[in-house]
Amino acid sequence: MRSLVLVLAALASAGCGEVWNDPYPAAERGQNILYSAFIERPKHLDPVQSYSEDEATFNAQIYEPPLQYHYFKRPYELIPLTADSVPKPIHVDDAGNAVSADSPAIAFSIYEIHIKPGIRYQPHPAFARDSTGSFRYLNLTSEELGRIWTLADFKETATRELTADDYVYQIKRLAHPRLHSPIFGLMSEYIVGLKEFAAALREKDKEFAEAGKRDAWLDLSQIPLAGAEAVDRYTYRIKLKGSYPQFAYWLAMSFFAPVPIEVDRFYAQPGMAEKNLTLDWYPVGTGPYMLVENNPNARMVLARNPNFHGETYPSEGEASDVRSGLLADAGKPIPFVDRIVFSREKEAIPYWSKFLQGYYDASSIPSDSFDQAVRINIEGEANLTPEMEAKGIRLETSVDTSTRYMAFNWLDPVVGGSSERARKLRQAISIAVDWEEFIAIFSNGRGIAAQGPIPPGIFGYREGEAGVDTVVYDWVNGQPRRKSIDVAQKLLAEAGYPDGRDAKTGEPLVLYFDTTSRGPGEKSRLDWYRKQFTRLAIQLEVRDTDYNRFQEKVRKGTGQIFVWGWNADYPDPENFLFLFYGPQAKVKSQGENAANYSNPEYDRLFDRVKTMENGPERQLLIDQMTSILREDAPWSFGIHPKSYGLYHDWVHNLKPNQMARNGMKYRRIEPRRREEERADWNRPVVWPIVLIGAFLALGSMPAIASYRRRERAAGKAA
């Protein structure tokens, strides 16, 4: 009993020591490391295949395309990254004569990109050479490869200078027959000769397969691509069909990052892929960080690239950036942080708890914890709760460059088509579906009701009264106010459905809502949709299904009403307006026009707008297109979601940026302060364990006494 008391006392006093719940190795304490988390394991890290946000979190820190977005400026602005300037396209006609940007005679657009000399790749075995100058690891024998399991098993690494050829090689990889570049289809419409190049590669690949060398390396440099060529060591040229001003935005994505030929050849050696030694697993770049640990099941680690060419912190930004001290580090060399550790968190509760314990430097706010973190005041402004403020946590909000909408299938005989009846029905529904209420109930106020397809921050979006959807809203006291349900009912009656019944047949109007929402958690949301339609006396039948069937319905045009969304690829209105372009219709061409909307006038305007430079004329045409959409109402414009990010006060230089994925290099942390806060917040509390132990010990005493009594009784009886 005395020893038990001693153990309990020792445990009770243990709370004064170091933290016990630190999930990181002790060696990392106090280091200049940024801690973050990821939910989904990245599918692709090969820059030609990777397209998702999750993957860009890693790739954008490693790969350097020629351009990037200015971290602070709004509207979003392209600036050079490895290029020495943002290229201006030269437009030429069929004969090769230069023509103006607005000339109808434009046959080709030529982008000539000059990259800065002296940029070097991260250390990698593909660059290592032996004493004779030959590549050390490009002709590995099966015996040598037998001793290799990870990239770290290669003893030697080297680097080399970035050249224009590397960019050209990557453009060729878009057409690689053994890879899946999601933008190959799009780019083959623009880059001269890319389709033919792909056909030639397929032919070559087929030859290899027939010769029994299915996995042999395809040397892309041996086949010329008319639309991409290196002019000299630091200059390359891309030739596009027609005019495509949005192409410059693609030059800021990892699809156009450089891939050295040696690296492609290195990973193509027999036996490499079986050991996950691929570019999809071990990226190779020139960026500020390199991937040093790839365990997508648990943890991914980026470390400072020792060969990074250097960059300085931006010295320009918006006035608010100066006020909030975001430019205090202007001119300092970046990156600030030595390592970035991403831990996999599949569940929201541990993620949130670790953030509150100081083990993650930043976090989004899970729905279940929203009230714990944020209070919305009567003006609708989001503020942190006292608990968060006491921890020094900061809240950053931004409206996403995305739109979530309710689509009416244009091919549907009831809600679709350009008839007056269907149009008024769609308008009535657009008024009745109260997205402001949806945001308040289901998104904790995180979003704004959309007035059109283009979200804030993108050229073409209009603030204030000029931007109001006059079909659905009135402008009252400086605010948009949704029209009353009476207006919607009147429109419904004009459509031939007075009181929600077909005027001809007297049958009630029944509409169908296709969704993937299932389970009790989604019931309230579906009930809310039903309620919106009930306000018009329309019966809404919910057809819930799995995601595959849902997609199939959208693809085949058999759905009627559904909710979907779109995230911007780049900050240009074309990237939203093309969602209504007739030739992009989902059923007809498997494009992105999920509502299958078709309006020749809209298409004509789109053809003009898509190639125009931003300016008053473009804005005017966008306004016209938006008016057409509001009148035709192929969508009930839903929500532009808002992102709420929480950050500890030891993290600096944060500004939400919906376009730039390479923002890790700007972040600065105070490791010592973090260490102090962690120690303060995570003191072990041992007394409950002591109490439980004591309770169990006391609780077992009657049983022990009873046992002894029985034993004694049995002894006496014997």
Next chain:
Amino acid sequence: MGAYILRRLLYAIPILIGVNLFTFALFFVVNTPDDMARLALGIKRVTPEAIEKWKAERGYDKPLLYNDTAEGLDKLSDTIFFAKSAKLFVFDFGPADDKRDIAHEIKTRMWPSLALAIPVFAIGLAVNITFALLVAFFRATYIDFWGVVLCVAMMSISSLFYIIGGQYLISSLWNLVPISGYQAGVDAAKFVVLPVAVGVVSGIGSGTRWYRTIFLEEVGKDYVRTARAKGLAEATVMYRHVLKNALIPILTGAVVVIPALFMGSLVMESFFGIPGLGSYTIDAIQSQDFAVVRSMVFLGSFLYIVGLLLTDISYTLVDPRVRFE
């Protein structure tokens, strides 16, 4: 014994074919190869050509079960089912649909799974048996009554409650261990303490009740009365005689799950961020990766069969009357 084991292993072949066929049917009733391609390729900018290419590269462009355009045996062998199933029988799992090597994943992930599953199993078994013996010892007393009430209460609570409650109390409120995560080697201990504790505690209710029933059946038998009549201490009676004779039903439930421990825990691994085979399977189901799903189901079935075989063998060790006939 050798002949018996061989015979049982041969019996396993049709069972595994059946399980494989069943998995295949269930998977492709819900998903088509087109669905799988779309999920893998993402939502944006997916062309029909890209889908066809994705399927062709992974062999999903073939007919599911019967190829009526082929000749002879190829009618059956030139199908998705045959191509994806045949190599499993020599434990060649091939690549996942994302082209990553499944065998490598299994080798890497089995250790975290085992680091969690073995302690949960061993400690859980010891705790459950001890509690059950205790309750059986105090049968028909207030300890027995309240013990059973507590067991029923503990059985009635969802395992998610134990997980979330444990994480909140132990990690968030008392800061005693990390709430989630994993490190290899000795450092794994601090990460598995909480999930092991949760796993053991959440199993006490059902385990204790089950073993109590077995022990109560044994304590009424003549040999126990004889042992007591000889004047043996009650602890000796319970641990040396009752426990030994109750081992057959205990082994039936316990040994069969030993090989399957390797497969990990689907829920616990996800909640505690343990990168084991359980979370691998969940990920594969979510991403509709048939190559991984069929590999894990096959492996699970095989290990279960091995578990049944081990159970039979273990009977002969604890009960000399059992023979391999």
